Amino acid sequence: MSTKSRKKTVLVLLATALVLFMMFPYYYMLIQSLAPWEKVDQSLTPAGFSLDSFRFLMTNGGNQNPYMWLRALANSVIVTTTTSLLAVVTGMLVGYAIIKLRFAGHRFVFNVLLFQMFFPAIIMLVPIYLMMKPLANTYPGMILPTSVSLWAIFMFINYFKTLPEEVFEAARLDGASEFRILWIIGFPAARTVAVIVFLSIFMGRWSELMWDMLIAPNIKMQTLNVLITTQFKPMGNLPGPLYAASVILTLPIVALCLAFSRYFKEGLTFNLK
Protein backbone atom coordinates (compact mmCIF):
# COMPACT_ATOMS: atom_id res chain seq x y z
CA MET A 1 0.00 0.00 0.00
CA SER A 2 2.79 2.40 0.84
CA THR A 3 4.45 1.99 -2.57
CA LYS A 4 1.10 2.68 -4.18
CA SER A 5 0.52 5.86 -2.22
CA ARG A 6 4.10 6.94 -2.85
CA LYS A 7 3.48 6.43 -6.55
CA LYS A 8 0.41 8.63 -6.30
CA THR A 9 2.40 11.36 -4.55
CA VAL A 10 5.04 11.27 -7.28
CA LEU A 11 2.32 11.52 -9.92
CA VAL A 12 0.67 14.49 -8.24
CA LEU A 13 4.03 16.23 -7.88
CA LEU A 14 4.85 15.57 -11.52
CA ALA A 15 1.46 16.87 -12.66
CA THR A 16 1.83 19.95 -10.47
CA ALA A 17 5.26 20.69 -11.94
CA LEU A 18 3.83 20.35 -15.43
CA VAL A 19 0.88 22.62 -14.65
CA LEU A 20 3.24 25.24 -13.24
CA PHE A 21 5.33 24.98 -16.40
CA MET A 22 2.22 25.47 -18.55
CA MET A 23 1.13 28.43 -16.41
CA PHE A 24 4.54 30.10 -16.55
CA PRO A 25 3.75 32.43 -19.50
CA TYR A 26 0.69 33.74 -17.63
CA TYR A 27 2.71 34.25 -14.48
CA TYR A 28 5.44 36.05 -16.41
CA MET A 29 2.88 38.22 -18.22
CA LEU A 30 1.22 39.20 -14.97
CA ILE A 31 4.36 40.08 -12.99
CA GLN A 32 5.79 42.12 -15.87
CA SER A 33 2.53 44.03 -16.27
CA LEU A 34 2.77 44.97 -12.58
CA ALA A 35 6.50 45.73 -12.55
CA PRO A 36 7.79 49.31 -12.45
CA TRP A 37 8.75 50.28 -15.99
CA GLU A 38 12.49 50.34 -15.44
CA LYS A 39 12.37 46.78 -14.11
CA VAL A 40 10.23 45.11 -16.78
CA ASP A 41 11.80 41.88 -18.10
CA GLN A 42 14.63 42.16 -15.60
CA SER A 43 13.47 39.51 -13.15
CA LEU A 44 11.62 36.21 -12.95
CA THR A 45 10.18 37.16 -9.57
CA PRO A 46 7.86 40.11 -8.96
CA ALA A 47 10.05 43.22 -9.09
CA GLY A 48 7.98 45.64 -7.06
CA PHE A 49 4.37 46.53 -7.61
CA SER A 50 3.22 49.34 -9.85
CA LEU A 51 0.02 50.04 -11.73
CA ASP A 52 1.78 52.38 -14.18
CA SER A 53 1.24 50.04 -17.11
CA PHE A 54 -2.49 49.74 -16.50
CA ARG A 55 -2.76 53.47 -15.82
CA PHE A 56 -1.04 54.09 -19.15
CA LEU A 57 -3.79 52.15 -20.92
CA MET A 58 -6.54 54.27 -19.36
CA THR A 59 -5.39 57.39 -21.21
CA ASN A 60 -2.90 55.90 -23.69
CA GLY A 61 -0.19 57.72 -21.74
CA GLY A 62 -1.70 61.06 -22.71
CA ASN A 63 -0.85 60.47 -26.36
CA GLN A 64 -3.11 60.79 -29.36
CA ASN A 65 -6.28 58.70 -29.17
CA PRO A 66 -6.36 58.75 -25.36
CA TYR A 67 -9.17 56.21 -25.08
CA MET A 68 -8.10 53.78 -27.75
CA TRP A 69 -7.40 50.93 -25.33
CA LEU A 70 -10.70 51.29 -23.50
CA ARG A 71 -12.53 51.57 -26.79
CA ALA A 72 -10.74 48.50 -28.12
CA LEU A 73 -11.91 46.55 -25.11
CA ALA A 74 -15.48 47.74 -25.68
CA ASN A 75 -15.22 46.85 -29.38
CA SER A 76 -14.04 43.36 -28.48
CA VAL A 77 -16.92 42.86 -26.08
CA ILE A 78 -19.54 44.14 -28.54
CA VAL A 79 -18.27 42.22 -31.55
CA THR A 80 -17.60 38.99 -29.68
CA THR A 81 -20.87 38.90 -27.75
CA THR A 82 -23.03 39.73 -30.76
CA THR A 83 -21.28 37.23 -33.00
CA SER A 84 -21.59 34.46 -30.44
CA LEU A 85 -25.28 35.15 -29.81
CA LEU A 86 -26.02 35.16 -33.54
CA ALA A 87 -24.07 31.95 -34.07
CA VAL A 88 -26.02 30.25 -31.27
CA VAL A 89 -29.39 31.43 -32.60
CA THR A 90 -28.72 30.58 -36.25
CA GLY A 91 -27.19 27.24 -35.27
CA MET A 92 -30.12 26.32 -33.06
CA LEU A 93 -32.72 27.28 -35.66
CA VAL A 94 -31.15 25.33 -38.53
CA GLY A 95 -30.37 22.36 -36.31
CA TYR A 96 -33.92 22.24 -35.06
CA ALA A 97 -35.38 22.66 -38.54
CA ILE A 98 -33.31 19.85 -40.00
CA ILE A 99 -33.69 17.30 -37.20
CA LYS A 100 -36.98 18.01 -35.47
CA LEU A 101 -39.14 19.65 -38.13
CA ARG A 102 -37.95 17.43 -40.99
CA PHE A 103 -39.70 19.87 -43.28
CA ALA A 104 -39.79 19.49 -47.04
CA GLY A 105 -36.29 20.44 -48.10
CA HIS A 106 -34.45 19.57 -44.91
CA ARG A 107 -32.30 17.12 -46.88
CA PHE A 108 -31.36 19.89 -49.25
CA VAL A 109 -30.27 22.23 -46.46
CA PHE A 110 -28.26 19.42 -44.92
CA ASN A 111 -26.53 18.73 -48.23
CA VAL A 112 -25.66 22.41 -48.62
CA LEU A 113 -24.08 22.25 -45.16
CA LEU A 114 -22.01 19.21 -46.09
CA PHE A 115 -21.01 20.84 -49.37
CA GLN A 116 -19.89 24.00 -47.62
CA MET A 117 -17.93 22.02 -45.04
CA PHE A 118 -15.89 20.58 -47.86
CA PHE A 119 -14.27 23.95 -48.67
CA PRO A 120 -11.73 25.61 -46.38
CA ALA A 121 -12.88 29.14 -45.49
CA ILE A 122 -9.59 30.61 -46.67
CA ILE A 123 -10.63 30.34 -50.33
CA MET A 124 -13.40 32.86 -49.75
CA LEU A 125 -11.33 35.41 -47.81
CA VAL A 126 -10.33 37.78 -50.61
CA PRO A 127 -13.79 37.94 -52.29
CA ILE A 128 -15.54 38.36 -48.92
CA TYR A 129 -13.18 41.20 -48.18
CA LEU A 130 -13.98 42.87 -51.53
CA MET A 131 -17.68 42.41 -50.89
CA MET A 132 -17.60 43.75 -47.34
CA LYS A 133 -15.37 46.73 -48.05
CA PRO A 134 -18.33 49.17 -48.03
CA LEU A 135 -18.91 48.02 -44.44
CA ALA A 136 -15.28 48.55 -43.43
CA ASN A 137 -14.81 49.99 -39.94
CA THR A 138 -18.35 49.11 -38.86
CA TYR A 139 -19.60 46.49 -36.44
CA PRO A 140 -21.75 44.74 -39.08
CA GLY A 141 -18.65 44.39 -41.24
CA MET A 142 -16.89 42.59 -38.43
CA ILE A 143 -19.88 40.58 -37.23
CA LEU A 144 -21.83 39.41 -40.27
CA PRO A 145 -19.24 37.17 -41.98
CA THR A 146 -18.62 35.34 -38.69
CA SER A 147 -22.22 35.23 -37.47
CA VAL A 148 -22.98 31.72 -38.70
CA SER A 149 -20.82 28.83 -37.58
CA LEU A 150 -20.97 25.44 -39.27
CA TRP A 151 -19.52 23.89 -36.16
CA ALA A 152 -22.36 25.38 -34.08
CA ILE A 153 -24.96 24.05 -36.52
CA PHE A 154 -23.50 20.55 -36.31
CA MET A 155 -23.37 20.73 -32.52
CA PHE A 156 -27.12 21.45 -32.47
CA ILE A 157 -27.85 18.83 -35.14
CA ASN A 158 -26.04 16.21 -33.07
CA TYR A 159 -27.81 17.34 -29.94
CA PHE A 160 -31.33 17.41 -31.34
CA LYS A 161 -30.71 13.91 -32.71
CA THR A 162 -30.34 12.64 -29.14
CA LEU A 163 -33.74 14.02 -28.05
CA PRO A 164 -36.41 11.29 -28.28
CA GLU A 165 -38.82 11.85 -31.15
CA GLU A 166 -41.78 10.54 -29.08
CA VAL A 167 -41.93 13.64 -26.90
CA PHE A 168 -42.33 15.85 -29.93
CA GLU A 169 -44.86 13.54 -31.58
CA ALA A 170 -46.90 13.39 -28.37
CA ALA A 171 -47.01 17.17 -28.17
CA ARG A 172 -48.11 17.33 -31.80
CA LEU A 173 -50.89 14.81 -31.17
CA ASP A 174 -52.03 16.96 -28.24
CA GLY A 175 -52.53 19.69 -30.79
CA ALA A 176 -49.66 21.94 -29.74
CA SER A 177 -48.50 24.31 -32.46
CA GLU A 178 -44.94 23.95 -33.76
CA PHE A 179 -44.00 27.26 -32.20
CA ARG A 180 -45.32 26.13 -28.84
CA ILE A 181 -43.44 22.81 -29.00
CA LEU A 182 -40.28 24.67 -29.82
CA TRP A 183 -40.77 27.14 -27.01
CA ILE A 184 -41.79 24.62 -24.36
CA ILE A 185 -39.67 21.57 -25.32
CA GLY A 186 -37.09 22.23 -28.04
CA PHE A 187 -35.23 25.31 -26.87
CA PRO A 188 -35.25 24.67 -23.12
CA ALA A 189 -33.84 21.18 -23.72
CA ALA A 190 -30.95 22.63 -25.75
CA ARG A 191 -29.90 25.06 -23.04
CA THR A 192 -26.68 23.27 -22.09
CA VAL A 193 -25.53 22.90 -25.70
CA ALA A 194 -26.37 26.56 -26.29
CA VAL A 195 -24.07 27.54 -23.42
CA ILE A 196 -21.29 25.30 -24.72
CA VAL A 197 -21.62 26.71 -28.24
CA PHE A 198 -21.82 30.28 -26.99
CA LEU A 199 -18.67 29.92 -24.88
CA SER A 200 -16.67 28.18 -27.57
CA ILE A 201 -17.60 30.69 -30.26
CA PHE A 202 -17.02 33.54 -27.82
CA MET A 203 -13.50 32.40 -27.03
CA GLY A 204 -12.61 31.77 -30.64
CA ARG A 205 -14.02 35.10 -31.77
CA TRP A 206 -12.29 36.99 -28.96
CA SER A 207 -8.91 36.02 -30.45
CA GLU A 208 -9.83 36.47 -34.12
CA LEU A 209 -7.04 38.35 -35.82
CA MET A 210 -6.95 38.35 -39.60
CA TRP A 211 -10.53 39.30 -40.46
CA ASP A 212 -10.84 42.03 -37.83
CA MET A 213 -7.50 43.44 -38.86
CA LEU A 214 -8.57 43.61 -42.51
CA ILE A 215 -12.08 44.95 -42.17
CA ALA A 216 -11.50 47.45 -39.34
CA PRO A 217 -8.18 49.23 -39.94
CA ASN A 218 -9.42 52.38 -38.20
CA ILE A 219 -7.86 52.57 -34.76
CA LYS A 220 -11.23 53.53 -33.24
CA MET A 221 -12.83 50.32 -34.46
CA GLN A 222 -10.05 47.86 -33.69
CA THR A 223 -10.67 45.08 -31.22
CA LEU A 224 -8.25 44.64 -28.34
CA ASN A 225 -6.61 41.67 -30.05
CA VAL A 226 -6.03 43.78 -33.18
CA LEU A 227 -4.92 46.89 -31.30
CA ILE A 228 -2.16 44.96 -29.51
CA THR A 229 -1.14 43.65 -32.93
CA THR A 230 -1.01 47.08 -34.57
CA GLN A 231 0.82 48.55 -31.57
CA PHE A 232 3.22 45.59 -31.38
CA LYS A 233 5.94 47.40 -33.34
CA PRO A 234 5.23 51.12 -32.64
CA MET A 235 5.08 50.49 -28.89
CA GLY A 236 7.97 48.03 -28.92
CA ASN A 237 9.95 49.96 -26.34
CA LEU A 238 6.99 50.16 -23.94
CA PRO A 239 6.71 46.52 -22.92
CA GLY A 240 4.84 47.32 -19.68
CA PRO A 241 1.61 48.55 -21.31
CA LEU A 242 1.72 45.75 -23.90
CA TYR A 243 1.95 43.23 -21.06
CA ALA A 244 -0.93 44.96 -19.29
CA ALA A 245 -3.06 44.90 -22.45
CA SER A 246 -2.26 41.20 -22.88
CA VAL A 247 -3.36 40.56 -19.30
CA ILE A 248 -6.68 42.29 -20.00
CA LEU A 249 -7.03 40.30 -23.22
CA THR A 250 -6.35 37.00 -21.43
CA LEU A 251 -8.30 37.53 -18.22
CA PRO A 252 -11.85 37.03 -19.59
CA ILE A 253 -10.81 33.78 -21.28
CA VAL A 254 -9.26 32.35 -18.13
CA ALA A 255 -12.20 33.50 -16.00
CA LEU A 256 -14.81 32.00 -18.34
CA CYS A 257 -12.81 28.82 -18.63
CA LEU A 258 -12.63 28.35 -14.86
CA ALA A 259 -16.23 29.42 -14.23
CA PHE A 260 -17.68 27.12 -16.89
CA SER A 261 -15.17 24.28 -16.84
CA ARG A 262 -18.00 21.77 -16.39
CA TYR A 263 -19.51 22.86 -19.71
CA PHE A 264 -16.20 22.57 -21.49
CA LYS A 265 -15.71 19.00 -20.39
CA GLU A 266 -19.23 18.18 -21.51
CA GLY A 267 -18.70 20.05 -24.76
CA LEU A 268 -15.53 18.14 -25.47
CA THR A 269 -17.00 14.70 -24.97
CA PHE A 270 -20.10 15.76 -26.89
CA ASN A 271 -17.99 17.13 -29.72
CA LEU A 272 -16.41 13.73 -30.30
CA LYS A 273 -19.64 11.84 -30.71
Add this chain to the structure above:
Amino acid sequence: MRKGISERTKIGVIFSTPYFVFAIVFFLIPLVWAVWLSTMDWNLMAIEKTWVGLGNYLSAFTSERVQAAFLNTFKYMAVLIPGVTIFATGIAVLLHNLPQSIKGVYSVSFFIPYLTSGVAVSVVVRYFFSYSSVFNTFLRDQLNVDVRWFQDPTPAFFIITGIIIWKISGYYALIILAALESIPKEIHDAAAVDGATGVQGFFRITLPMIVSSYSTVIVLLAGLIFGIFSEPFLLTGGGPNLATTSWYLELYTTSFVKFDSGMGAAIAILNAIQIFITIRLITYVLNKIDYNAR
Protein backbone atom coordinates in the same frame (compact mmCIF):
# COMPACT_ATOMS: atom_id res chain seq x y z
CA MET B 1 -52.70 16.50 -40.61
CA ARG B 2 -52.16 18.33 -43.87
CA LYS B 3 -52.20 21.60 -42.02
CA GLY B 4 -49.53 20.31 -39.63
CA ILE B 5 -47.18 19.42 -42.46
CA SER B 6 -47.49 22.79 -44.11
CA GLU B 7 -46.90 24.57 -40.81
CA ARG B 8 -43.77 22.52 -40.29
CA THR B 9 -42.51 23.38 -43.74
CA LYS B 10 -43.23 27.04 -43.22
CA ILE B 11 -41.32 27.18 -39.93
CA GLY B 12 -38.56 24.98 -41.31
CA VAL B 13 -38.02 27.33 -44.22
CA ILE B 14 -38.08 30.39 -41.95
CA PHE B 15 -35.55 28.81 -39.59
CA SER B 16 -33.22 27.78 -42.40
CA THR B 17 -33.35 31.15 -44.14
CA PRO B 18 -30.60 32.89 -42.09
CA TYR B 19 -28.18 30.08 -42.84
CA PHE B 20 -29.27 29.97 -46.45
CA VAL B 21 -28.69 33.67 -47.01
CA PHE B 22 -25.35 33.32 -45.26
CA ALA B 23 -24.35 30.38 -47.46
CA ILE B 24 -25.18 32.31 -50.62
CA VAL B 25 -23.56 35.59 -49.60
CA PHE B 26 -20.52 34.32 -47.72
CA PHE B 27 -19.92 31.00 -49.40
CA LEU B 28 -21.34 30.40 -52.90
CA ILE B 29 -20.80 33.84 -54.41
CA PRO B 30 -17.28 34.28 -52.95
CA LEU B 31 -16.39 30.74 -54.01
CA VAL B 32 -17.16 31.43 -57.68
CA TRP B 33 -15.68 34.88 -57.37
CA ALA B 34 -12.45 33.44 -55.95
CA VAL B 35 -12.00 31.08 -58.87
CA TRP B 36 -12.65 33.90 -61.34
CA LEU B 37 -10.38 36.29 -59.45
CA SER B 38 -7.54 33.81 -59.45
CA THR B 39 -7.34 34.14 -63.24
CA MET B 40 -7.03 37.93 -63.07
CA ASP B 41 -4.17 40.30 -62.62
CA TRP B 42 -5.63 43.02 -60.46
CA ASN B 43 -4.13 45.15 -57.71
CA LEU B 44 -7.30 45.68 -55.62
CA MET B 45 -7.47 49.43 -56.40
CA ALA B 46 -7.01 49.82 -60.14
CA ILE B 47 -10.00 49.95 -62.42
CA GLU B 48 -8.57 47.73 -65.12
CA LYS B 49 -8.16 44.03 -64.63
CA THR B 50 -6.35 41.80 -67.05
CA TRP B 51 -7.18 38.20 -67.67
CA VAL B 52 -4.09 36.07 -67.23
CA GLY B 53 -5.61 32.61 -67.28
CA LEU B 54 -3.44 30.26 -65.26
CA GLY B 55 -0.71 32.87 -65.08
CA ASN B 56 -1.15 33.44 -61.35
CA TYR B 57 -0.87 29.73 -60.65
CA LEU B 58 2.26 29.46 -62.76
CA SER B 59 3.95 32.37 -61.03
CA ALA B 60 2.84 30.90 -57.68
CA PHE B 61 4.66 27.67 -58.51
CA THR B 62 7.86 29.54 -59.24
CA SER B 63 7.52 31.95 -56.31
CA GLU B 64 10.07 31.29 -53.63
CA ARG B 65 7.61 32.49 -50.97
CA VAL B 66 4.77 30.21 -52.02
CA GLN B 67 7.14 27.26 -52.24
CA ALA B 68 8.30 28.08 -48.72
CA ALA B 69 4.70 28.20 -47.45
CA PHE B 70 4.06 24.84 -49.10
CA LEU B 71 7.18 23.17 -47.70
CA ASN B 72 6.91 24.81 -44.28
CA THR B 73 3.52 23.18 -43.80
CA PHE B 74 5.24 19.79 -43.94
CA LYS B 75 8.10 21.05 -41.77
CA TYR B 76 5.56 22.22 -39.19
CA MET B 77 3.79 18.86 -39.40
CA ALA B 78 7.04 16.93 -39.01
CA VAL B 79 7.69 18.69 -35.70
CA LEU B 80 4.18 19.35 -34.41
CA ILE B 81 2.46 16.02 -35.07
CA PRO B 82 4.95 13.92 -33.08
CA GLY B 83 5.60 16.76 -30.61
CA VAL B 84 1.97 17.39 -29.78
CA THR B 85 0.83 13.75 -29.76
CA ILE B 86 3.65 12.66 -27.46
CA PHE B 87 3.27 15.61 -25.09
CA ALA B 88 -0.51 15.28 -25.11
CA THR B 89 -0.27 11.55 -24.39
CA GLY B 90 2.02 12.29 -21.45
CA ILE B 91 -0.44 14.82 -20.06
CA ALA B 92 -3.38 12.47 -20.65
CA VAL B 93 -1.73 9.49 -18.90
CA LEU B 94 -0.76 11.74 -16.01
CA LEU B 95 -4.29 13.17 -15.70
CA HIS B 96 -5.79 9.70 -15.98
CA ASN B 97 -3.87 8.52 -12.92
CA LEU B 98 -4.52 11.57 -10.78
CA PRO B 99 -6.89 11.37 -7.82
CA GLN B 100 -10.43 12.26 -8.86
CA SER B 101 -10.50 15.28 -6.53
CA ILE B 102 -7.88 17.30 -8.43
CA LYS B 103 -8.31 15.84 -11.90
CA GLY B 104 -10.86 18.48 -12.98
CA VAL B 105 -8.81 21.51 -11.98
CA TYR B 106 -5.67 20.12 -13.58
CA SER B 107 -7.48 19.28 -16.84
CA VAL B 108 -8.76 22.85 -17.12
CA SER B 109 -5.29 24.23 -16.42
CA PHE B 110 -3.87 22.29 -19.34
CA PHE B 111 -6.77 23.36 -21.54
CA ILE B 112 -6.58 27.14 -20.95
CA PRO B 113 -3.58 27.78 -23.27
CA TYR B 114 -5.64 26.40 -26.17
CA LEU B 115 -8.06 29.32 -25.80
CA THR B 116 -5.47 32.00 -25.16
CA SER B 117 -4.97 34.55 -27.91
CA GLY B 118 -1.83 34.01 -29.97
CA VAL B 119 -1.35 37.78 -29.76
CA ALA B 120 -1.05 37.80 -25.97
CA VAL B 121 1.33 34.84 -26.06
CA SER B 122 3.39 36.56 -28.73
CA VAL B 123 3.82 39.61 -26.49
CA VAL B 124 5.26 37.43 -23.73
CA VAL B 125 7.49 35.40 -26.05
CA ARG B 126 8.79 38.48 -27.82
CA TYR B 127 10.07 40.14 -24.65
CA PHE B 128 11.04 36.94 -22.86
CA PHE B 129 13.43 36.14 -25.71
CA SER B 130 14.53 39.74 -26.33
CA TYR B 131 18.23 40.54 -26.14
CA SER B 132 18.28 42.19 -22.71
CA SER B 133 15.63 40.04 -21.01
CA VAL B 134 16.42 38.28 -17.74
CA PHE B 135 16.43 34.94 -19.57
CA ASN B 136 18.93 35.96 -22.24
CA THR B 137 21.10 37.85 -19.75
CA PHE B 138 21.26 34.69 -17.67
CA LEU B 139 22.21 32.59 -20.69
CA ARG B 140 24.96 35.02 -21.68
CA ASP B 141 26.42 35.73 -18.25
CA GLN B 142 26.11 32.35 -16.60
CA LEU B 143 26.27 29.84 -19.44
CA ASN B 144 28.08 31.91 -22.02
CA VAL B 145 25.40 31.08 -24.57
CA ASP B 146 24.33 33.83 -26.95
CA VAL B 147 21.35 32.87 -29.08
CA ARG B 148 19.73 35.32 -31.46
CA TRP B 149 16.32 33.75 -31.14
CA PHE B 150 14.54 35.53 -33.94
CA GLN B 151 17.49 36.22 -36.24
CA ASP B 152 18.46 32.61 -36.93
CA PRO B 153 16.06 30.34 -38.86
CA THR B 154 16.41 27.31 -36.56
CA PRO B 155 15.66 28.92 -33.16
CA ALA B 156 12.93 31.06 -34.76
CA PHE B 157 11.24 27.94 -36.14
CA PHE B 158 11.47 26.14 -32.82
CA ILE B 159 10.09 29.13 -30.93
CA ILE B 160 7.01 29.16 -33.15
CA THR B 161 6.54 25.39 -32.91
CA GLY B 162 7.23 25.56 -29.16
CA ILE B 163 4.43 28.10 -28.70
CA ILE B 164 2.03 25.93 -30.68
CA ILE B 165 2.91 22.77 -28.73
CA TRP B 166 2.39 24.68 -25.47
CA LYS B 167 -0.86 26.11 -26.76
CA ILE B 168 -2.67 23.06 -28.08
CA SER B 169 -1.31 19.97 -26.33
CA GLY B 170 -3.71 20.32 -23.41
CA TYR B 171 -6.74 20.23 -25.67
CA TYR B 172 -5.59 17.09 -27.46
CA ALA B 173 -4.67 15.58 -24.11
CA LEU B 174 -8.34 15.88 -23.13
CA ILE B 175 -9.38 13.99 -26.28
CA ILE B 176 -6.90 11.21 -25.49
CA LEU B 177 -7.98 11.27 -21.84
CA ALA B 178 -11.61 10.73 -22.87
CA ALA B 179 -10.48 7.64 -24.83
CA LEU B 180 -8.41 6.37 -21.89
CA GLU B 181 -11.34 6.70 -19.52
CA SER B 182 -13.61 4.75 -21.84
CA ILE B 183 -11.46 1.62 -21.45
CA PRO B 184 -13.12 -0.68 -18.88
CA LYS B 185 -11.02 -1.18 -15.79
CA GLU B 186 -11.53 -4.96 -15.95
CA ILE B 187 -9.31 -5.19 -19.01
CA HIS B 188 -6.35 -3.78 -17.10
CA ASP B 189 -7.08 -6.01 -14.14
CA ALA B 190 -7.17 -9.07 -16.38
CA ALA B 191 -3.87 -8.08 -17.97
CA ALA B 192 -2.31 -7.56 -14.54
CA VAL B 193 -3.47 -11.03 -13.47
CA ASP B 194 -1.85 -12.42 -16.61
CA GLY B 195 1.37 -10.79 -15.47
CA ALA B 196 1.57 -7.78 -17.82
CA THR B 197 3.71 -4.94 -16.49
CA GLY B 198 2.61 -1.30 -16.69
CA VAL B 199 4.67 -0.57 -19.77
CA GLN B 200 3.56 -3.74 -21.53
CA GLY B 201 0.00 -2.98 -20.61
CA PHE B 202 0.27 0.47 -22.11
CA PHE B 203 1.71 -0.62 -25.46
CA ARG B 204 -0.22 -3.90 -25.84
CA ILE B 205 -3.62 -2.95 -24.45
CA THR B 206 -4.11 0.75 -23.89
CA LEU B 207 -2.51 2.07 -27.06
CA PRO B 208 -4.40 -0.20 -29.51
CA MET B 209 -7.65 0.73 -27.78
CA ILE B 210 -7.13 4.46 -28.13
CA VAL B 211 -5.62 4.44 -31.63
CA SER B 212 -8.77 5.86 -33.19
CA SER B 213 -8.64 8.89 -30.90
CA TYR B 214 -5.20 9.57 -32.35
CA SER B 215 -6.78 9.73 -35.80
CA THR B 216 -9.05 12.51 -34.51
CA VAL B 217 -6.09 14.27 -32.92
CA ILE B 218 -3.87 14.09 -35.99
CA VAL B 219 -6.55 15.19 -38.47
CA LEU B 220 -7.56 18.14 -36.25
CA LEU B 221 -3.91 18.98 -35.78
CA ALA B 222 -3.19 18.95 -39.51
CA GLY B 223 -6.12 21.28 -40.10
CA LEU B 224 -4.81 23.59 -37.42
CA ILE B 225 -1.29 23.65 -38.88
CA PHE B 226 -2.66 25.02 -42.16
CA GLY B 227 -4.10 27.94 -40.19
CA ILE B 228 -0.88 29.11 -38.51
CA PHE B 229 -0.86 32.90 -38.67
CA SER B 230 -0.71 35.09 -35.54
CA GLU B 231 2.59 33.85 -34.12
CA PRO B 232 4.78 34.14 -37.24
CA PHE B 233 2.93 37.31 -38.29
CA LEU B 234 3.85 39.06 -35.05
CA LEU B 235 7.14 37.46 -34.08
CA THR B 236 9.08 36.68 -37.23
CA GLY B 237 7.14 38.08 -40.17
CA GLY B 238 7.65 34.65 -41.74
CA GLY B 239 11.42 34.92 -41.67
CA PRO B 240 14.29 34.67 -41.27
CA ASN B 241 14.85 33.34 -44.79
CA LEU B 242 11.16 32.33 -44.93
CA ALA B 243 11.82 29.66 -42.30
CA THR B 244 8.57 30.26 -40.40
CA THR B 245 6.22 31.50 -43.10
CA SER B 246 2.82 29.85 -43.60
CA TRP B 247 0.00 29.83 -46.14
CA TYR B 248 -2.11 32.32 -44.21
CA LEU B 249 0.82 34.67 -43.87
CA GLU B 250 1.61 34.40 -47.56
CA LEU B 251 -2.02 34.99 -48.48
CA TYR B 252 -2.21 38.01 -46.19
CA THR B 253 1.00 39.55 -47.53
CA THR B 254 0.13 38.95 -51.17
CA SER B 255 -3.48 40.15 -50.99
CA PHE B 256 -3.38 42.93 -48.44
CA VAL B 257 0.18 44.20 -48.30
CA LYS B 258 1.14 43.87 -51.96
CA PHE B 259 -2.53 44.22 -53.00
CA ASP B 260 -2.12 41.46 -55.59
CA SER B 261 -5.60 40.05 -55.10
CA GLY B 262 -5.63 37.79 -58.18
CA MET B 263 -2.48 36.10 -56.97
CA GLY B 264 -3.93 35.99 -53.45
CA ALA B 265 -6.98 34.10 -54.67
CA ALA B 266 -4.74 31.67 -56.54
CA ILE B 267 -2.66 31.11 -53.40
CA ALA B 268 -5.79 30.43 -51.36
CA ILE B 269 -6.96 27.84 -53.89
CA LEU B 270 -3.54 26.17 -54.02
CA ASN B 271 -3.59 26.07 -50.22
CA ALA B 272 -7.03 24.45 -50.26
CA ILE B 273 -5.78 21.82 -52.71
CA GLN B 274 -2.86 21.01 -50.45
CA ILE B 275 -5.19 20.80 -47.44
CA PHE B 276 -7.51 18.47 -49.30
CA ILE B 277 -4.81 16.10 -50.53
CA THR B 278 -2.86 16.10 -47.26
CA ILE B 279 -5.88 15.39 -45.07
CA ARG B 280 -7.01 12.62 -47.45
CA LEU B 281 -3.55 11.08 -47.34
CA ILE B 282 -3.36 11.28 -43.56
CA THR B 283 -6.82 9.75 -43.13
CA TYR B 284 -5.90 6.96 -45.54
CA VAL B 285 -2.72 6.10 -43.64
CA LEU B 286 -4.42 6.38 -40.25
CA ASN B 287 -7.27 4.10 -41.32
CA LYS B 288 -4.69 1.52 -42.41
CA ILE B 289 -2.94 1.73 -39.04
CA ASP B 290 -6.21 1.66 -37.15
CA TYR B 291 -7.28 -1.42 -39.13
CA ASN B 292 -4.02 -3.22 -38.42
CA ALA B 293 -4.24 -2.41 -34.73
CA ARG B 294 -7.57 -4.16 -34.36
